[in-house]
Structure formats: C-alpha cells, structure tokens
Amino acid sequence: MSLPSFDTLDALTTLADRLPEADSHAAEAARARQNALTKPPGSLGRLEQIAEFMAAWRGTARPEIWRAQALVFAGNHGICAQGVNPYPQEVTAQMVANFEAGGAAINQLCRANGADLSVIALELGRPTGDFTEGPAMSEADCLDALWQGASAVDEGADIVILGEMGIGNSTIAAALAAACFGGPVAEWVGPGTGSDKAGILHKVEVIERGLKRHGGVMGNAPAILAALGGREQAAICGAVLAARAARIPVILDGFICTAAAAVLYATDKRLLDHCLVGHVSAEPGHRKLLAAIHKRPVLEFDMRLGEGSGAALALGIVRSALACHNGMATFGEAGVSEA
Template sequence: MQAPFSTFSTFRQTLAAAPSTDVRAVAGAQERNRQLTKPPGALGRLEDLAIWYAGWRGDPQPQINAPQVIVFAGNHGVCAQGVSAFPPEVTVQMVANFEHGGAAINQLSKAFGAKMDVYPLDLDIPTNDFTVGPAMSEGDCVAALQTGWNAVDPEADLLVTGEMGIGNTTSAAAISAALLGGEAGDWTGRGTGVDDDGLARKTDVVAKGLALHQNRDALEVLRCLGGRELAGMAGAIAAARHHRIPVILDGFICSAAALTLAKTADGALDHTVAGHLSAEGAHRRLLNALEKEPLLQLGLRLGEGSGGALAIGVLQGAIACHSGMATFAEAGVSDG
C-alpha cells in the first residue's frame, strides 16, 4: 500500500484517523490470562505485554510469526560542524555491511526470526546544516516519511525500526529539546564517543539549531532539525499503526523520531513499547516524557535497531506463555 499522504497536512490527517486497539480482543486476552496455570500476576510485565499485543492484533490468543526489522540510513550536513567521532563516509560503509549481513543488527534479526530490510535515503545528498537553515524542505521530509510508510510489510506482525546516520544523535538531541524544553546540554550526549571538546561543540551546535528554529510544531521540528532516517522511522511507525502492527522502539534516536508523532496526534504511540534504555544520557528523560518503561537495560549505544531487535525475544516469550500455556481446565489443575 502506498503512503496515503503527500504533505504534512495530509500526514497529520492520516495520524488522526489511525485505528485504536481492539477492546474485545483485550477483554478476551485478559480473560484468558486469568485462566492460565499460574498464580495471578506471576509473569509480571509479560502478562501486560501479551494483552497489549493481543489488542493491537485483534486476537485474544495471538502468535508472532513474521517480525520485521527496518534500518533507515541518512547523512547529515551538520556533521561539518565536527559533532561526531566518525566521518560521514561511515554511513555508506555500514549500509554495505548491513546489506552483506555483517552487522550486529543482522545477527539479532536472524536470531529472533525477523525479516530485515535496509533503506539508504539519498546518502549522496546530506541534509542541510541545521545551524544555518532547515535540514530539509517539506517535500524532502515527506518523501522520507513516505519511504518509511511504504517499507512496512502489511503482513508483518511486529516491527522494529533502526537507523544509521553519522551525526544523528545531534539531530535527536535537538528534536527532543525543541519539543520537550530544557537547555541543549540537557539533551546532548557523547553519541559515538566524542571527547569533551567534541561534546562542547555538539552542545553548541544543538543550541544554535534551537535558536534558529523556534516555535514550530512537531513535523516542522522534524523537518528543520531532523534527518531523512528519522523521518523514515516516523513514517514506518505511523504505517505500523495503520496496519495494526505493534512496534518495539529502539534507542534515543528512534525515540526522538517517535516523539514527533506523539506531539502531532494524541495517542500516536499507543501501539509501541520501548525496547531498551540506551547508554545515551538523555534517553531516560525522553522515555519518561513518552511514558514508556523500557523492557531491557543493557548499556547499549549502537543504534541500528539493535536494542529493539533484542527485545523481540521478550515479546516472543510473553506471547508464547500467553497463547501456549494451558488453562486450569485444560490441564486439570485446581485453581483454588
């Protein structure tokens, strides 16, 4: 299905018209959970995850058979300001690594049975340096949103979006600060490992971007301070909602992309959970603002969708227990 929008205005309308959870499936999943051979609440958060998943799939006893991982890649003009420990050429090199199956995300996707797709977005045309002007035109940003939307397989039953883009923690910090407030230093971290001087430069760059692009709505913030890969992730997360596909969010950059949806339409992230808490310092603050509690906390800071992909296993475990366990009646066990 091609993206049903061609402007920011029609994208907002698409988000506003997105479906909600299936309350009957939720009720059925809750009833099934009460009958399973375990003490009430004994599986903790796994029980809540299974019921949440059932509601979005419209099935009180669902299965996970076709997870999809999508990695979007983009280059950032703001890298000219020295905000990253790595040169922009690494984005192209890592895309080749993804395509040849050599990256961490390839191994994690394979481990959890996920189909993995990679979308390089105009890597030969970096976004504009957001300290001197908007990173993208509306047309460029919408094109990236459309690519993300169209990348989602409607037959998938779980989605993880990841990214590759040297400099994109700078964009994520700027987006978070623009939409949630605070100083540039509150949101700017070391990303791929910049030293103290690099962190100071990066913080100054974020502050300049915030000063130049003030008082804008969420999609305008994405356009002015973001990157094509962030817009791609936002488009994919929105498409998943349209197809009733639950989403596991990855780290700081993915969460910043998702924030633009949350600030565009109320409840736009109800079909998502946070896969993990990354080592990027501001990620916890961002997740708190999104009211998302991470499933894992392993000190990851790789990106690529790696933390989200690892969390597929948690959700698979939740669904395996919910849908596969016997009820007290089926097992002939007294429920007291």
C-alpha cells in the same frame, strides 16, 4: 487499512483521527486467558502486559508472530559540517554495506530472534542541510522520506522493529528532543559514537544555535522534523504510521529511534499507542525522553549501538510473552485446582 494519503506535514496533526485504535475486546479476552492460565494472576509481570498489548493491536485474543520485519533506515546529515562527530560520513555507507553483508550486530540479533532485516539507504550522497544555516529538509524532502518509510512496511507483518544508521544523528536526536520537549539542551546531549567532554559541549552549542535559528517552528512538531531532522528520522515516522494503519505493533530502538518517533507523540500522543520501546539506551537523553513520552522500556542492557539492536533483542521477550500466553495450559485443561 493502508496509511491515508497526505501531502503536507500539517496533515499529520489530524491523522490519528483516521487511524485504527486498540481493540479493547481482544485485550480483555487476552487478560481473561492470562487469569485462567496455570499461574497466579500477574505472576509473569510484564510478559502478561505485553501479551495483552499484542492482542489489542492484532485484534485477537491469541496473537502470534509469524513474520517479524526489521527495518533499518540510513541517512547522512549536513550538521556534520559543524564537526559534531568524530567519524567521517563515509562510515554510514560502509556500515550499510556491512548490514547487507550480514556482518553487523543487528544481523546476528535478527537471526537469533527471528526477524527479516531490510536496510534502506536514503540518498546517502545528498546529505540533509546544516540546520544551523537553514532547514535540514524542505517540506517535499521530508514528505518523500516519510513515504519511503511508510512504503517499506510489509502489511502482512505481525510486528515491525525499527532502527537507524547515520553519522551525526545523535546530534539530530538531541535537537529534535530539545525542540519538542524543551529543557536545557545539555540534558539531551550525550557522547553518541564517542565524543569526549569537549565534543559534547560543542554539540550542545551547535544545537542551541540551531534551535535559535528555527525558533519560529517551535510548537509545531512536523515542522520541527523538517527543520532539524534527517531522512532516516522522517522514514522512521512514516514506518510507525504505516504500521499503525495496518494494526501492526512496533518496537522502537534506542535514543535516536525514539527521538524520531517522539516527533509523532509531540504531534498527537495517540500516534505512538501501538509502540513499545525495546530498551533504554546508555545515551543519557533517553531516560528523559522516555519520561516525556510516558513509555517504559522492555530491557535495560546498557546498550547504545543503535541500528535496531535493542529492538531486535526485545523481540525475543515479546516472542516469549506470546509463547507463554498461547502455549500454557489453563487450570481446567491441566486439571489443576484453582485457589
């Protein structure tokens, strides 16, 4: 199915009721196959769990990945006017050009792990608003970015990996996480692209001002997305939702990508049931965020690059899980005696 149409952010709160759920019968059949393969049950650990997860969302006991789609959304942020990042916003467009030329880490990791990469730049010449002075996006702008993300998803894909690029968006991620899940702002803030101790303290102060200004929307996750988020964060949410409608599993990248999608979790926990988190970022807020949304990462490689790099790397693990699941012989096929 295609993503049901909605024209208000409030509509996100009831969307889970209209979206597909995991196929328990396919998951049970996949589990039965795992238990019949030539290995002690459970001996492949999370590879078995990933195979069952893929079966549940693809609706077949033996899922395969014929097409993996990688989407990287890029946006610019008005909060950069507060000096929260050591790099100028021009770097966002420069990195988009690097992606398009094939020169970034995400290009190499997509090539190595068999994903088709698309980069979607979202009005880089029109940054969002400075959330210390007003909302980052109007409802119309936020909805537009959501639908751009949704429309980027290929309904024929077997898995979607998501990433982002945007100078200043580690501040956005920390603000969204703090607004949705609470706790001291300092626990969500890290160096991002290289802020020093003073820079981190400044980011904390800026976010605290933003949260105070937008106190009226706390507890309303979709409204928080518009007030504090960016276009790439909204587009990630739209892509997650479109993938869910098409029963396509998603691999989220690190802290910034997870914080974007976590807005959906804060809206309705069911909205991220079809998502894996590719890795735990070295950005300090990510572990806290993963605990808040009850997700265990596939990998822990001390990465913090963003741009979908950890999700692309995790795709290789998912492919390996399915290779074992589909390619191994059962005890009966191999003529091996069971215990």
